[in-house]
Amino acid sequence: MFTGLTERVGRLDRLTSGAAGVLARIGCGDLAPELRIGESVAVDGVCLTVVGTGRDWFEADLSPETLGRTSLGAKEPGSSLNLERALRISDRLGGHLVQGHVDGVGILVEVRPEGSGRRVRVTPPPSTRRYLIEKGSVALDGVSLTVATLKGRDFEVALIPHTIEATTLGEWQAARRINLEVDLLAKYVEKLLSPYPIADSEGG
Template sequence: MFTGLVQDLGSVAEIETGDEGVRLIVRTTLADEISLGDSVAVNGVCLTATSIADGAFSADVMNESLRRTSLGSVGQGSTVNLELPLRAADRLGGHFVQGHVDGVATVREAVDDGFARVVTFDAPADLLRYIVEKGSIAVDGVSLTVSAVDESSFSVSLIPETLERTTLGAAEPGRPVNLEVDVLAKYVEKLAR
């Protein structure tokens, strides 16, 4: 379980590609806090640390995750959002994020609005039904509040702290991002059936 509060911007040091999937090697200041088998959210995707050495960890990304997330488009040198799992005694500053990506959206536009930046994403219809104005959403693992939603897209307003501390500060049109809708919305829909 995560909160969607990014703890570090990691750098993809190496990618090992095979038929069974991909192994990512990510450099991070968090490496000393990670143990073998720990979960690490990488751009919102919950991965398992398979090795830790020299300020980096590795994680295997299976084909299923490559199909359902934007991790397949990450290259060597890419910057990624990183978060370690929530501890029972930690404050919950974002919202409950599982690291189970529901789908991929695409940045439509990013427009400055005072000191903030409004980023609009084109999203699949099957996910938009869970997205509501002023509701929670995780975009590339970042806990955000939806500022607007219509039949094909949604927007978020990013404060300078988010722009500086996450990859969303460099969001450009056409960029794919991982989406995890609020799990509570999915449960409410199921109970309403």
């Protein structure tokens, strides 16, 4: 479990064929000595398991499921990546509960200046739209953000200067593919209520 607060911006060093699909080596600077084999790390919002470490890098397997459902398989060596270690029970929950289980890949439609920050418009996968509400939470490339507004099939989020500087979101440009995870609580509520029909506003 994660919070959507990026600890470090790392880089993709290389992708090589491995026994479990593709082996990714990710540069992470002085975060590497703190990592242990078997530990979970969110990489651009994707929960990966550490299978090897070095002085300033770690390695993780990308399964066919991960390659097909997320944007990681399309990354080029040198790409910047948002990194976050798993939440400890004693940590503050500064963002929102993020599993690192990507629900789909959205498309970045527009980035425009807004005061000292930026406004970003995203087209989400159709299967995720019903979980998005104004002022609700969404994780984009592993970063916890608030849905500012819904516009047709799209939604917008606002980026403050700190987010732009401390994550890869400052590099965002139109047409970029973004890992999207909707609010976990919204999915549980839907599942719990699914056996019960909801009356319409006319009282039917």
